[in-house]
Amino acid sequence: ADLNLPVELRVLPTVRERDGLAMSSRNAYLNAEDRAAATILHRSLQAGKALIEADPSVSAPRVIEKMLTVMAKEPHAQLEYADVCDPDTFAPLETLRAPALLAISARIGPARLIDNFLLRDDGTWETGVQVE
Numbered sequence: 001a002d003l004n005l006p007v008e009l010r011v012l013p014t015v016r017e018r019d020g021l022a023m024s025s026r027n028a029y030l031n032a033e034d035r036a037a038a039t040i041l042h043r044s045l046q047a048g049k050a051l052i053e054a055d056p057s058v059s060a061p062r063v064i065e066k067m068l069t070v071m072a073k074e075p076h077a078q079l080e081y082a083d084v085c086d087p088d089t090f091a092p093l094e095t096l097r098a099p100a101l102l103a104i105s106a107r108i109g110p111a112r113l114i115d116n117f118l119l120r121d122d123g124t125w126e127t128g129v130q131v132e
Contacts, residue, residue, distance in 0.1 A: 014115070014128030016042070022128065026111040034109035037076035041104050041115040044070040044082065048102045049117055049125060060084040060093040060100070067104060080105040080112065087118055098123055 015023045020042030021035075030038055044067040051058055051066045067082040084093050087101040103116040118126040 013126060016128045016130050018130060020046075020130075022113070022115045023131070024113065026113060029111040030109050034076060034111070037074050038108045038111075038113055040071055040074035040077050040108075041106060041113055044068075044104055045102050045115060045117045045127070048084070049119075049127070052096065052119065056096075058096060060096045063096065063102065067102070071104070071106065077106040077108050080107060 017023060019039050021027065021039050022042070027035065027038070047070045048063045048067045051063055063084050064082050068079070071077055071079050071082065082104045083102075084096065085091055085101050085103060086093060087099050090101070090103075093100055098119045099121050100119040101116055102119070103114070105112065105114045107113075117128075120126060
């Protein structure tokens with residue numbers, strides 16, 4: 001807007017492979033072993049989501065701890081960050097509330113991979129769409 005450029009921002013769901021890995025051009029850098037290891041990001045987000053669904057009063061730090069515990073099971077992944085934050089400002093949340101973004105990043109092989117799940121205001125989740 002500041003530069004008066006005719007840009008339209010379209011926010012769309014993450015498209016996922018059948019095993020949950022977010023589709024990305026970066027996935028082309030992964031060898032077979034790294035590709036298999038990369039699904040740990042999705043599994044970590046699923047664990048955080050499951051914890052929130054089981055205990056809606058859980059703290060954001062506890063959700064992060066759960067995501068980190070799952071990530072630690074994959075030796076090929078070098079964690080960069082795991083966080084629960086405000087989806088608009090990316091400020092970390094101490095107290096879990098909707099909306100919230102579960103975000104994770106790791107280096108696997110030569111690729112830096114990122115992924116996220118969004119807990120919407122109404123309590124539903126945006127976790128992406130699987131390819132058929």
